[in-house]
Amino acid sequence: MCENCGCGSTAEEPIGISARHDAHEHEHGPGHEHHHDHSHEAPPGTPASAGSTHDHDPGHGHSHEASHSHSHEAAGPDSSHAEAAEARRTLEVRRAILDKNDRLAERNRGFFRARGLLVLNVLSAPGSGKTAFLRETVRTLAPHLKAGVIVGDLATDNDAQRLRETGAPVVQITTGTVCHLEARMIARAVAQLDLDGLQLLIIENVGNLVCPASYDLGEDLRVVLLSVTEGEDKPLKYPPMFQAADVVVTSKIDLALACGYDRDLALACLRRIAPRARLFETSARTGQGMDQWREFLIRQSAERKARDPLGPEL
Amino acid sequence: MHELSIMQSALSMALDQARQAGARQVLVIRLRIGALSGVAPDALQFAFEVLAPGTLAEKAELAIEPVPARFWCADCRREFVSDDLFAECPGCHRPSGELRAGRELEVASLEIE
Numbered sequence: 470m471c472e473n474c475g476c477g478s479t480a481e482e483p484i485g486i487s488a489r490h491d492a493h494e495h496e497h498g499p500g501h502e503h504h505h506d507h508s509h510e511a512p513p514g515t516p517a518s519a520g521s522t523h524d525h526d527p528g529h530g531h532s533h534e535a536s537h538s539h540s541h542e543a544a545g546p547d548s549s550h551a552e553a554a555e556a557r558r559t560l561e562v563r564r565a566i567l568d569k570n571d572r573l574a575e576r577n578r579g580f581f582r583a584r585g586l587l588v589l590n591v592l593s594a595p596g597s598g599k600t601a602f603l604r605e606t607v608r609t610l611a612p613h614l615k616a617g618v619i620v621g622d623l624a625t626d627n628d629a630q631r632l633r634e635t636g637a638p639v640v641q642i643t644t645g646t647v648c649h650l651e652a653r654m655i656a657r658a659v660a661q662l663d664l665d666g667l668q669l670l671i672i673e674n675v676g677n678l679v680c681p682a683s684y685d686l687g688e689d690l691r692v693v694l695l696s697v698t699e700g701e702d703k704p705l706k707y708p709p710m711f712q713a714a715d716v717v718v719t720s721k722i723d724l725a726l727a728c729g730y731d732r733d734l735a736l737a738c739l740r741r742i743a744p745r746a747r748l749f750e751t752s753a754r755t756g757q758g759m760d761q762w763r764e765f766l767i768r769q770s771a772e773r774k775a776r777d778p779l780g781p782e783l
Numbered sequence: 784m785h786e787l788s789i790m791q792s793a794l795s796m797a798l799d800q801a802r803q804a805g806a807r808q809v810l811v812i813r814l815r816i817g818a819l820s821g822v823a824p825d826a827l828q829f830a831f832e833v834l835a836p837g838t839l840a841e842k843a844e845l846a847i848e849p850v851p852a853r854f855w856c857a858d859c860r861r862e863f864v865s866d867d868l869f870a871e872c873p874g875c876h877r878p879s880g881e882l883r884a885g886r887e888l889e890v891a892s893l894e895i896e
């Protein structure tokens with residue numbers, strides 16, 4: 470269920486994942502197992518199907534994240550609690566309401582890092598030009614970095630089709646009524662991608678400036694797009710999204726003049742809410758600013774590999 | 784709507800924990816809600832009143848502990864608290880980018896019997 474807007478759906482089943490151009494059977498190499506449906510507990514708030522019956526793999530250690538009641542209360546699940554039940558007592562829970570997603574995201578992150586993949590989570594309002602921007606990014610990066618793309622939308626695989634024109638492997642996630650991508654969906658979608666030879670994984674999130682901000686997917690960088698047509702003060706209206714941005718891209722900069730875009734005001738608003746984000750101003754149509762963005766990604770990818778304890782080869 | 788579904792998750796997390804501990808009823812549910820979590824405590828309170836009837840937490844009190852937003856200024860090497868989303872370091876008046884606390888959405892503890 471979306472914890473944010475109450476869109477009412479779960480990320481469990483209605484999600485469609487298609488990678489039609491590449492209908493290979495997939496096997497998973499070491500480091501990626503089919504654990505997507507498994508977790509130590511069924512976090513309440515997820516439907517009963519989310520893990521009430523699960524098996525534990527051998528060697529699957531239990532951590533204290535599965536916040537069970539503490540033993541000093543002498544009232545374990547199966548113990549007789551006749552006496553204890555009389556007394557008022559405190560149960561420490563200390564669990565994030567989005568705890569399950571956060572842990573799945575960490576698992577994704579470890580998997581990506583072990584492969585030396587640089588992973589972007591690209592977010593914006595609908596219509597900011599994410600797909601055009603990414604198509605141009607993937608196309609012009611091709612000689613330097615090979616990218617794969619995961620695209621999230623409520624319905625249709627139009628965006629995936631547009632991105633496939635670049636020749637890059639693309640997996641479409643159709644979320645049905647879910648307004649954002651979750652870590653679990655990414656783990657499933659990644660299983661459909663042939664990651665060999667890829668250095669960059671781009672996740673195009675569902676167009677929405679609210680809910681996706683709360684869901685870590687396991688990315689290295691959050692990239693938020695804002696087109697010049699959306700109003701200079703938009704970052705102030707959607708603070709959580711912009712505050713969590715590592716990179717903000719002003720898109721459709723070729724339209725700046727036509728829509729009376731006030732660049733100074735826009736940058737001032739961005740700086741207030743996202744003072745440390747890297748800023749880029751681009752036009753996918755004219756190519757303006759795309760060089761800097763591309764060089765940034767190439768540098769980030771090199772750093773990602775240099776930082777990874779397993780090194781660039783795997 | 785946003786808070787209704789968050790409350791629903793929090794409540795079922797709390798009820799599961801209470802049941803596992805053999806509780807007959809839940810007296811208090813304590814949540815920690817960050818100032819920058821984007822969730823309004825009043826709306827959570829309202830959602831709780833809608834959702835709690837008929838559960839073990841029917842008579843429970845919902846206690847929401849607000850967690851102030853804490854920022855870190857790397858230049859001055861100091862931490863400061865601000866409820867302003869556009870926090871400036873009180874030392875150098877530059878905006879801080881590093882949020883150290885304030886986005887929490889957490890079930891902290893329960894009182895049960």
